[in-house]
Amino acid sequence: MAVTPDQILSDLKAGKYAPVYFLQGEEPYYIDQISDYIEDHCLAEAEKGFNQTIMYGKDVAMSQVLTAARRFPMMAERQVVIVKEAKDIQDINKEEGQSLLINYLDNPVPSTVLVFAHKHKKVDGRKPLAKALSKKALLLTTTKLRDYEVPKWIEGFAKEKGFNIGYQSVQMLAEYLGNNLERLSNEVNKIAINLKPGEEITPAHIQKYVGINKDYNVFELQKAISTGDVLKANRIVNYFSANIRANSIIPMIAVLYSYYTKLLLLHSAKDKSDSGLARAMGLPPFVVKEYKVAANRYPLQKVMQCISHLREADLRSKGVDSGSMPEEEILRELVFKLMH
Numbered sequence: 001m002a003v004t005p006d007q008i009l010s011d012l013k014a015g016k017y018a019p020v021y022f023l024q025g026e027e028p029y030y031i032d033q034i035s036d037y038i039e040d041h042c043l044a045e046a047e048k049g050f051n052q053t054i055m056y057g058k059d060v061a062m063s064q065v066l067t068a069a070r071r072f073p074m075m076a077e078r079q080v081v082i083v084k085e086a087k088d089i090q091d092i093n094k095e096e097g098q099s100l101l102i103n104y105l106d107n108p109v110p111s112t113v114l115v116f117a118h119k120h121k122k123v124d125g126r127k128p129l130a131k132a133l134s135k136k137a138l139l140l141t142t143t144k145l146r147d148y149e150v151p152k153w154i155e156g157f158a159k160e161k162g163f164n165i166g167y168q169s170v171q172m173l174a175e176y177l178g179n180n181l182e183r184l185s186n187e188v189n190k191i192a193i194n195l196k197p198g199e200e201i202t203p204a205h206i207q208k209y210v211g212i213n214k215d216y217n218v219f220e221l222q223k224a225i226s227t228g229d230v231l232k233a234n235r236i237v238n239y240f241s242a243n244i245r246a247n248s249i250i251p252m253i254a255v256l257y258s259y260y261t262k263l264l265l266l267h268s269a270k271d272k273s274d275s276g277l278a279r280a281m282g283l284p285p286f287v288v289k290e291y292k293v294a295a296n297r298y299p300l301q302k303v304m305q306c307i308s309h310l311r312e313a314d315l316r317s318k319g320v321d322s323g324s325m326p327e328e329e330i331l332r333e334l335v336f337k338l339m340h
Helices: 005-013 028-041 045-051 062-069 095-106 128-136 147-160 167-177 181-192 203-209 218-227 230-242 249-268 274-281 285-297 300-317 327-339
Strands: 020-025 052-056 079-084 112-119 138-142
Touching: 005 028, 005 138, 020 028, 028 079, 028 112, 028 138, 028 181, 045 052, 052 062, 062 079, 062 095, 062 112, 095 128, 147 167, 147 181, 167 181, 167 203, 167 218, 167 249, 181 203, 218 230, 218 249, 218 285, 218 327, 230 327, 249 274, 249 285, 249 300, 249 327, 274 285, 300 327
Parallel strands: 020 112, 020 138, 052 079, 079 112
Antiparallel strands: none
C-alpha cells in the first residue's frame, strides 16, 4: 500500500507497526526519518540487544535478510530488521532475489518489523516485485521537491518546530540551500536551538547561525537589480567577486532566472488582480506588489531580453564561448546587462 511520510510517522508515533516497510526513491530525508524512528522507538533499549538487527545491502543477499526476518523475538513483543542501503542487496535486481521477497510478502512474520531503506533508486515498476510491494507492504516512494515547493516546506518545518519564519528568511534558505531537505532541516534546527520557542527566524539569525550574509546575497542582488539600485548592486557584485569560489555564479543565475520567469508569468496572466497573479506565479499575495512594481521597470520585451542574457551567462559560466573570461567578470557583465 502506497502511503505518505506523514501517514507512516503518524502511525508509528501511535505505536502502529506494519510487518514490512519498503522505503524507496530520490529523496533520502523521509527514508532516513522513518527508518531512524523505527530503529530508535520500536523496541525498548533493553530489548534491542537480542531483537534488533541492522544490515547493509552490499553485505547481504535477500536470503540472509529473510532468514533474519523469520526469527522470533526473544523476551519481547516484536523484533526489528532494518536493511540500510537496500538498493545494494546483492540479488535484489535478480529474479531469484525478488521471488524470495515476493514469497515472504505473501506470508510475513507478524512479530517482525522488516524495513528496507532503498534510497536514491526505485524498484522497476514493470517487475512483479513492484506490484507485490504496492499491495502487500507499506510502500513509500519519495521524490525530490521542486524548487517552487521548497519555500512552503521550509515554512512548514519551522512551524512544526514551533517557530515563525518570514518570507525573506524563507527565500534566503531556499536560494542558498536548494532542495536538499537534510541540509535544510539541519540548518533550521541549528537556528532553532539558539532561539526561544515562538520566536521568529530572521535574516540576522540566518547570517549568524547558517553563515548566509543578510546584506550580501542573491536575494538582495535581485532586489537591487529590480529597483534599479546600481550602487547596491555593484557593492554586492564586488563582495561576491572577492570570493567567487564561495559565491558561484551558477546558483545565482538559477535564482535570477526564476525571478524573471515569474515576471514573464505576470505579464502573460489574464487575471491581473493580486490573488490572480499570486496563483499564476505561485507566490504569496503580499509579495505580488513587489513584482508589479518591477513589471513597470521591466516590460515584456525587456524581460525576454533579460532571460536571454541569463542563458548566455549560464553557458559562459560552463565554459561555452567564454574564452578566458573569469567567473566574476561574467557576473559583472550580466548584472550590467540586466540593469541597463
